[in-house]
Amino acid sequence: MTAKTLIRIEQLTKRFGDFAAVDDVSLEIREGEFFALLGPSGCGKTTLLRLLAGLETPSEGRILIDDVDMARVPPNKRPVNMVFQSYAVFPHMSVRDNVAYGLKVDKVAAKERQARVIEALELVKLEDLIDRKPDQLSGGQRQRVALARALVKRPRVLLLDEPLSALDAKLREAMRFELARIQDKVGVTFVMVTHDQNEALAMACRCALMHKGVLQQVATPSDLYEYPNTRFVADFIGSINLFEGRLEVDEPGHAVVASAALGVPIYLDHGVTGASGSTVWVGIRPEKIDMAPRDGDAPPDQGGGAVGHNVVAGEIRHSAYLGSETIYEIALATGTIVKALRSNIRRYEERGFDDGDSVWLSWDARSPVVLLS
Amino acid sequence: MSGSGTTQRWQDARGPFALLFGVPALWLLLFFLVPLAIVWAYSFGRSTGLTDIAITGTLSNYARTSSAVYLGIFAKSIGFAALTTVLCLVIGFPIALVITFASERAKTLLLLAIMLPFWTNLLIRTYALMAMLRSEGYVNTSLGWLGIGPLPLLHNNFAVTLGLVYVNLPFLVLPLYSALDRLDRSLLEASLDLGAGHWRTIREIVIPLALPGILTGVLITFIPALGSYLTPDLLGGPNSQMIANVIERQFKRANDWPFGSALSFILMYLTFLCIAGQGIIARRREKASAA
Amino acid sequence: MRAREPKGPLDYARSTPLRLWVGLVLVFLYAPLACLVAFSFNESKRNIVWTGFTTDWYGKVFDDGDLITAFVNSLTIAALSTLVSLVLGAMVAVALWRFRFPFKPAFEGLVALPIVVPEICMGVSMLVFFSRILPWPTDLPWPLDLGSIVIAHISFSFPFVAIIVRARLASFNRELEEGAKDLGAGEFRAFFDVLVPHMRPALIAGALLAFTLSLDDFVITFFTAGPDTVTFPVKVYSMVRFSVTPEVNAASTLLMALTVVLTIIGLRIQGRDVAEMGNG
Numbered sequence: 001m002t003a004k005t006l007i008r009i010e011q012l013t014k015r016f017g018d019f020a021a022v023d024d025v026s027l028e029i030r031e032g033e034f035f036a037l038l039g040p041s042g043c044g045k046t047t048l049l050r051l052l053a054g055l056e057t058p059s060e061g062r063i064l065i066d067d068v069d070m071a072r073v074p075p076n077k078r079p080v081n082m083v084f085q086s087y088a089v090f091p092h093m094s095v096r097d098n099v100a101y102g103l104k105v106d107k108v109a110a111k112e113r114q115a116r117v118i119e120a121l122e123l124v125k126l127e128d129l130i131d132r133k134p135d136q137l138s139g140g141q142r143q144r145v146a147l148a149r150a151l152v153k154r155p156r157v158l159l160l161d162e163p164l165s166a167l168d169a170k171l172r173e174a175m176r177f178e179l180a181r182i183q184d185k186v187g188v189t190f191v192m193v194t195h196d197q198n199e200a201l202a203m204a205c206r207c208a209l210m211h212k213g214v215l216q217q218v219a220t221p222s223d224l225y226e227y228p229n230t231r232f233v234a235d236f237i238g239s240i241n242l243f244e245g246r247l248e249v250d251e252p253g254h255a256v257v258a259s260a261a262l263g264v265p266i267y268l269d270h271g272v273t274g275a276s277g278s279t280v281w282v283g284i285r286p287e288k289i290d291m292a293p294r295d296g297d298a299p300p301d302q303g304g305g306a307v308g309h310n311v312v313a314g315e316i317r318h319s320a321y322l323g324s325e326t327i328y329e330i331a332l333a334t335g336t337i338v339k340a341l342r343s344n345i346r347r348y349e350e351r352g353f354d355d356g357d358s359v360w361l362s363w364d365a366r367s368p369v370v371l372l373s
Numbered sequence: 374m375s376g377s378g379t380t381q382r383w384q385d386a387r388g389p390f391a392l393l394f395g396v397p398a399l400w401l402l403l404f405f406l407v408p409l410a411i412v413w414a415y416s417f418g419r420s421t422g423l424t425d426i427a428i429t430g431t432l433s434n435y436a437r438t439s440s441a442v443y444l445g446i447f448a449k450s451i452g453f454a455a456l457t458t459v460l461c462l463v464i465g466f467p468i469a470l471v472i473t474f475a476s477e478r479a480k481t482l483l484l485l486a487i488m489l490p491f492w493t494n495l496l497i498r499t500y501a502l503m504a505m506l507r508s509e510g511y512v513n514t515s516l517g518w519l520g521i522g523p524l525p526l527l528h529n530n531f532a533v534t535l536g537l538v539y540v541n542l543p544f545l546v547l548p549l550y551s552a553l554d555r556l557d558r559s560l561l562e563a564s565l566d567l568g569a570g571h572w573r574t575i576r577e578i579v580i581p582l583a584l585p586g587i588l589t590g591v592l593i594t595f596i597p598a599l600g601s602y603l604t605p606d607l608l609g610g611p612n613s614q615m616i617a618n619v620i621e622r623q624f625k626r627a628n629d630w631p632f633g634s635a636l637s638f639i640l641m642y643l644t645f646l647c648i649a650g651q652g653i654i655a656r657r658r659e660k661a662s663a664a
Numbered sequence: 665m666r667a668r669e670p671k672g673p674l675d676y677a678r679s680t681p682l683r684l685w686v687g688l689v690l691v692f693l694y695a696p697l698a699c700l701v702a703f704s705f706n707e708s709k710r711n712i713v714w715t716g717f718t719t720d721w722y723g724k725v726f727d728d729g730d731l732i733t734a735f736v737n738s739l740t741i742a743a744l745s746t747l748v749s750l751v752l753g754a755m756v757a758v759a760l761w762r763f764r765f766p767f768k769p770a771f772e773g774l775v776a777l778p779i780v781v782p783e784i785c786m787g788v789s790m791l792v793f794f795s796r797i798l799p800w801p802t803d804l805p806w807p808l809d810l811g812s813i814v815i816a817h818i819s820f821s822f823p824f825v826a827i828i829v830r831a832r833l834a835s836f837n838r839e840l841e842e843g844a845k846d847l848g849a850g851e852f853r854a855f856f857d858v859l860v861p862h863m864r865p866a867l868i869a870g871a872l873l874a875f876t877l878s879l880d881d882f883v884i885t886f887f888t889a890g891p892d893t894v895t896f897p898v899k900v901y902s903m904v905r906f907s908v909t910p911e912v913n914a915a916s917t918l919l920m921a922l923t924v925v926l927t928i929i930g931l932r933i934q935g936r937d938v939a940e941m942g943n944g
Contacts, residue, residue: 015669055562057670075565075673088563092581101577102567146563153567383765389851393759397752397822398771404819405778408789411796467685475677483686485931490693492927494880496897497916500904501696504703507908511699514713542693558674565673600782602883607904617784617883624788624887634792637785644782 003031006189007052007157012061014047021047023213024061029157034183034190036204038197040236044213045193046085049159052191053082065156076105081150082159085166087142089134095121095145096130102153120152123182140171151186160192164199176203197237201225209233231281231371240283241338247370250276256309257282257370263334267309269365272372281371286327286341288367294358311362314338316355328353330361416634426630434635443619447639450615453530453605454598457537461545461594462587464538469549473556484550491543499607502536503527506608528610536604541597545590552586553579585655592651596644616640697920704913721914731915734899740807741885741895742878745817749874750867752818753825758859760826761833776827778820787887790816794888802890809893816888817878824877825870832866833859872930876923 007029014022021044029035037045050056052063054075063070065079081102090098099120103113121127124144134142143163150158163179164172180203183190194200200207201221209216209224209232217224217233228234231242245259245266255268257280266282294313314330317337321344328340338361342353353359383390416435418428437443472483490498505511506526513523526532556579564574580587602617609615616636623633671678707716725731756775760768778786790812794800800812836859843858860867882897889898896919903912 053562053566055566055673057672059669075562076568076570080566082563082566084559084563086557086559088557088559090560090563090578101564101569105568105573149567380764381762383763386763386851390759390763390765393755394763394765394771397756397759397775397826400752400819400822401774401778404793404815405786405789406774407797408793409781409785411792412785412789415792464689467682468689471677471679471682471686473676474674479677486690487693489924489927490697492876492923493697493920494897494916494923496880496882496900496904497700497920498697500900500908500912500916501700503904504700504908504913505696509710510908539692539696542689561674596780596782600784602784602787603901617782620784620788624791630792633788637782637788640782641785644780648780 003033005029006031006066007191008064008067009048010062010064012048012051012063013059014044014051014056015059020044020213022051022058025210025213025215026061027208027215027218029189029191030206032187032189033205034180034203035192036200036207037191037193037210038200038207038236039195039210039216041195043210045195045210046161047213048210049082049161049191049193052157053080053159054078055082079156080159081153081155081157083143083146083150083161083163085161085163087139087146089137089142089145089149091134093134094130095126095132095134095137098134098145099149099152102149106153116152117148120148123151123185124148139166140175143167143175147182151182151188155188157189157191160190162193162195164194164196172199179203201237209236211236225285226369228283228369228371230373231283234283234369234371238285239339239341240285241289242371243282243284243336245280245282247272247276247278247280254365255370257368261334261336262312263332263336264312265309266368267365268368268370272370278372283369283371284363284367286339287325287343288363289338289340290362291328291330291340291342291353292360292362293352294360310365311360312338314359314361316353316357316359319353319355326353330359412634412637415631416638418631418634420629420631423628434632435639437632438635438639443636446614446616446619447643449613450599450617451643453533453537453601453613453615454595456534457541457598458545458591458595460534460538461542462549462591465542465546465549465590468546469553472546472550473553484547487543487546495540495603498540499536499603502532502539503607506532506535527608528613530609530613532608532610533605533613533615536608537598537601540601540604541594544597545594548586548590548593549583552583552590555586556582585658588651588654592647596647599643599647600640700913701917701920704910704917706910709910721910722918724911725914725918728911730894731896731899734894734896735915735919737807737810737894738879738896741810741813741817742875744807744810744814745821745878746871746874748814748818749822749825750871752822753870753874754829754863754867756822756826757829757833757863758855760830761836775823778823779827783820783881783883786816786820787884790819790884791887800890802892809890812890813885813888813893813895816884817881820881820884821874821877824873825867828870828873829863829866832863836862868930868933872926875926879919879923 005028007027009025009027009029012022012025012027013020023044025044025048037048039045047056051058054070054073058071070078090101093101096117099117100113103116108116118127118130121130124147126141126144126148129137129141134145137145143166160179164175167175176199179190179192192200192204201224204221206218206220207224208218211232217229219227224233225237228237234240234242243257243259243262243266245257245262247255248258248265249256250272252271253269255270255272257266257268259266259282272280312332314332316328317331318329320327323344325341325343328342330338330340332338340361383394414428415426417430417432418426419431419433421427438447468483468487472480472487475483503510507513508523508525508527510527512526516522516524560578560582561574564578565571569577599615600617601615602621605613605615605618606621609618617640620633620636620640623629623636627633676682703714704721705717705719706714707718707720708714760772760775765771794812794816798812800809802809804811880897882901885895886898886901889895896915900912900915903909
């Protein structure tokens with residue numbers, strides 16, 4: 001999907017006193033996409049969202065929506081609406097009045113207003129509760145009111161601040177699909193803030209990962225997971241084994257990294273654009289590490305790379321059975337602990353690994369990711 | 374033992390209860406209720422001599438209060454109190470708004486600045502206003518240099534209103550501030566986000582939600598204003614007497630205690646009526662939001 | 665030095681018109697008081713045009729025996745009334761907090777009554793009470809001659825103390841008291857070792873309020889006082905009814921200074937608690 005750019009953020013900085021909550025962020029969000037701003041709490045993602053809504057004023061830089069500079073546009077004049085984390089449903093108004101509020105403000109005629117309120121409530125499946133007061137609604141229902149109230153204005157962009165954080169696990173799951181369905185239906189650009197990587201990966205077209213106010217990486221969920229560009233991103237998204245090492249060989253077709261922590265060299269099937277001899281980090285996701293019983297001394301054949309690469313012996317220290325999968329912690333001869341994950345495609349009783357077992361760990365030459373910082 | 378609740382039955386500790394409850398209750402009875410009861414009884418009495426009052430059960434004192442003169446004074450008092458309350462609201466609301474959204478440090482300083490005159494002696498504040506307003510006062514002297522005046526600023530209804538606002542403003546700002554401070558800020562942001570301007574947000578979101586606090590503020594401004602004695606006495610003219618001044622005259626000069634007592638109790642009833650009214654409004658709102 | 669942060673949409677405290685408004689109101693509140701203080705140092709007796717600096721009026725105040733007597737009376741009354749109000753107020757608060765008893769809501773309402781009853785009504789009731797039921801002898805030695813005024817002041821002060829202390833007690837962890845009793849402390853020891861320290865900030869706030877209320881009161885004192893007992897407000901009242909003089913300015917300035925000092929001491933002693941009281 002290569003739609004046109006809807007929001008252009010240029011070198012945006014927001015300081016509170018001496019603290020830069022958003023630090024020189026440049027970012028483009030495309031028309032019609034579901035965009036997630038992801039990061040640990042305090043990373044500046046909510047501030048960025050509030051800057052988009054106009055609830056905060058930038059210290060430096062600018063925001064363009066539809067190529068219009070928003071600097072002088074107050075929040076009530078922006079083509080943007082927000083679903084607040086606390087929902088901010090007006091407690092003294094019925095569901096109907098809450099949803100109609102924005103239309104009344106815009107002086108939409110009563111008849112059209114009525115129709116659009118109903119339409120919005122149908123979209124969020126709340127049409128039966130139209131005359132309820134907010135204190136008679138559950139948290140999930142209140143959120144739907146907030147959603148309808150924002151969408152009824154037909155904004156160019158809908159901002160969602162941690163939309164799922166206050167819901168219980170089951171409802172959260174359902175709401176994920178619900179939000180995706182609604183976005184599909186209305187076709188409005190969604191920008192969602194979340195600290196939950198699963199949420200971001202599952203729902204968004206693209207994610208921006210932030211840390212300490214700085215934008216770390218903007219990518220699709222799979223790229224963010226498979227091709228992280230820094231150790232922070234690699235570590236924040238999912239789980240990863242990180243080994244510090246030195247880049248020994250760096251050819252266009254392959255590279256070799258020596259890691260004292262791992263004890264064996266890591267062979268990669270692609271070149272790294274780093275100066276040979278420099279310090280790098282190699283990340284390998286636990287599910288990409290294969291585990292085989294170690295009966296003799298001969299390591300399993302790795303194919304592709306030279307023998308002696310990408311295979312290491314270890315002993316299972318710990319395992320955590322998680323139902324669909326099991327996570328093993330394996331101690332290497334160097335003392336390093338490596339995490340490996342095996343899907344429980346067969347029944348647990350037949351899995352064949354116990355704590356204390358000696359195993360071979362191996363991985364494909366395509367699996368490791370080399371990180372320069 | 375204390376599982377059933379947080380309080381103790383009084384029978385379980387008769388000694389401490391008798392002391393803690395008994396002494397203040399006795400004080401209240403002796404030095405508050407008894408005096409009021411006597412005034413109440415006197416309001417149904419008649420002066421039979423210079424200092425003797427016979428409690429005859431007559432309603433003539435109350436009948437007298439409904440004559441045109443006194444009805445006028447009651448109306449005027451209520452008018453002064455209402456005008457004062459409205460002015461304090463209009464003047465105080467923006468101040469409460471600023472305090473609410475100020476930084477922590479500025480908040481403390483502003484609250485202190487509003488509170489300090491309240492801690493200052495009422496008589497001194499009223500006297501300070503007299504010095505400002507009289508015809509050879511600071512305001513008129515300044516105006517005189519500009520070739521204006523002197524304007525009649527003291528001893529009239531204007532001076533009384535100004536004085537009442539001056540004295541009562543802090544009473545209103547504090548409850549207004551605490552009501553605004555309790556508001557969830559994201560509700561205001563949501564209103565702005567949905568396209569409403571600042572005026573509309575204040576009218577449709579802030580005021581309805583802060584209404585209980587606003588009503589409390591109105592009540593604790595209106596009641597003291599209604600019973601004001603010193604302000605109309607010192608700043609008012611012959612035409613701006615309020616109930617309290619009439620009551621004082623009955624007791625100190627006219628020496629008609631039964632009539633003064635009747636007037637006092639009408640003022641009390643008016644006060645209770647306001648409190649009850651506020652209570653009913655508050656309860657109705659509660660019910661409405663629960664329904 | 666970095667430029668000031670741009671203001672957000674809800675930064676009402678930084679809106680120029682609103683700031684101007686606050687400034688104007690503060691001028692309205694303080695200008696009369698500032699003029700009063702300034703002209704207490706003015707040479708001219710006419711009290712309008714500044715003619716030169718002097719402290720003569722303060723000398724006059726200290727030479728004015730009646731004024732000094734009235735001032736001492738006021739402070740004495742305030743001190744005595746504060747002391748008793750604290751005890752009574754704390755008792756009411758603890759009783760309401762600790763016990764269940766019949767007609768408790770009615771009693772709570774009754775305690776709040778002196779706060780809402782108009783001053784003038786309370787004043788005339790005291791006048792009637794002390795002239796008919798309990799005539800206060802006029803020839804008592806000082807400070808007993810102030811007794812009727814002190815009683816009246818206690819009656820309208822202690823409910824305020826009760827409310828403040830009650831609010832504070834709401835945050836008390838009852839297990840502490842029970843714990844103290846478990847450890848063998850008697851009823852009284854538990855009260856003074858555990859409960860009183862917890863009430864301390866509220867007691868200070870209450871004392872400050874009671875003292876100020878007493879010092880501030882004119883109307884009730886005006887009705888309660890006999891012809892020979894004069895308090896500072898009553899004395900000032902008789903002076904200002906007829907004229908505005910620099911002497912009154914000087915006396916008023918002294919009382920204001922006292923009030924400010926008391927307020928600052930109160931704020932110092934317990935900083936945040938008083939501010940919270942103001943907020944509530």
